[in-house]
Amino acid sequence: MSFGKSIKALVAACVVATTASVAHAETRLNGSGASFPFPIYSTWFQDFSAKTPDASVDYQSKGSGAGIQDLINGTVDFAGSDAGISDEDIVKVSRGVVALPMTAGEIVLAFNLEGIQELRLSREAYSGIFAGEIERWNDPAIAATNEGVDLPDEPIIVIRRSDSSGTTYVFTRHLSAIDPEFKENVGIGTTVQWPQSERFVAAPKNDGITAMVMQTPGAIGYIEYGYAKLTGTPTAALENKAGKFIQPNETSGMAALAGADLSSDDLRIWIDDANGDDAYPIATFTWLLFYEKYDDPKKAELARAVIEYGLTDGQKIAPDLGYIPLPEVIIERIREEVKRIK
Incomplete structure (x- = not known):
């Protein structure tokens, strides 16, 4: 072999060895779960991975139930859930669980009515629609709060999660x-027995419901505000506890979080019906679920770094993506909880 060929072979071997070393050194976190926060999580994790040498964070949108099951099965490094995690599921995770509310959002009612961009729904109206009791768009309960709006005499197609x-x-x-x-x-749950009607149509995940509403005249469905904002889908102003009709946005979302009861010992905090004159009525935190103990200390270190990114740079971009920045009191409590991740 000539000297030149030997040098080329040596360089090639060094490149292979260096590449293998880098690949070996990279620490990866793989997560799955809620579709509600997917737009913001995917943005966070891509930016974090790009800025952090030898680290990669990936997240698959599968739904909260699937994410929690993956965490229980140990097939992911973390999970996302809009339902928090129950005590019954926590005991199934041998390595322990740290549940952190990393962002918050509003659940909105996206609708598709030709020629109508603004719609006001009373509590009676929107609960009646999803209970299957209000079946047509020109029902008196809807017409009463939409004076001057030409509501069609057409069936309401309700899009719900599959x-x-x-x-x-x-x-x-x-x-x-x-x-x-x-x-x-109907009851409460990650899955419920919706009314048995041909008007109720199932679709998977937040993006599935968004797409179904957009392509179905006369449809209404519940989605995270960010999906409506990104797609330009009209959303209804909903009557809150104070009797005011409120549109979802950053201001009304922050007003809803301001009224949250923070007295619980852990960070599974719920806002079932937001208080405050200016509060949008349906707001929620959404959680990232990490193991308390990782087999690889580098994964634990990476998890803590990802969380800190979410609490700092991540909060700054939340409004642009349709999410609500966390109150400082919540951020302080999260930083205390993060110390449990080892």
């Missing part, structure tokens, strides 16, 4: 809080 969903859990908690009959007949 998968195990934290968004469904939060939405049905709210509907059950404002309507005892809904609580009795």
Whole structure:
């Protein structure tokens, strides 16, 4: 072999060795779960991975129920859930669970009515729609709060989740809080028995419901505000506890978080029916679930770094993506909880 070829071979070997070393050195975190926060998580993790040498964080949108099950099965390094995690599921995770509310959002009612961009729905109206009791768009309960709007005499097509969903859990908690009959007949859960009607159509994940609403005349569905904002889908102004009709946005979302009860010992904090004159009625935190103990200390270190990114740079971009920045008091409590991750 000539001297030149020998040098080329040596350089090639060094490149292979260096590449292998870098690949070996890279620490990866793989997560799955809620679709509600997917737009913001995917943005966070891509930016964090780009800025952090030898580290990579990936997240798959599967629904909260699937994410929690992956965490229990040990097939992921972390999970996302809009339903938090129950005590019953925590005991199934041998390595322990640290549940952190990393962002917050509003559940909105996206609709598709030709020629109508603004719609006001009373508590009676929107709970009645999802209970299956209000069936047509020109129902008196809807018409009463939409004077001058030419509501069509057409059936309401209700788009609901087909998968195990934290968004469904939060939405049905709210509907059950404002309507005892809904609580009795439909109930609360990541999956529930929606009315058996051809008007109720199932779709997977937040993006699936968004797409179904956009392509179905006469449809209404519940999604995270960020999906409506990114797609330009109209959303209804909803009557809050104070009797005011409120549009979802950063201001009304922050007003909802301001009224949250923070007295619980852990960070599984719920806002079933937001307080405050200016509060949008359906707001929620959404959680990242990490193991308390990792087999690889580098993964624990990376998890803590990702969380800190979310609490700093991540919060700054939340409004642009349709999410609500966390109150400082919550951020301080999260930083204390993060110390449990080893």
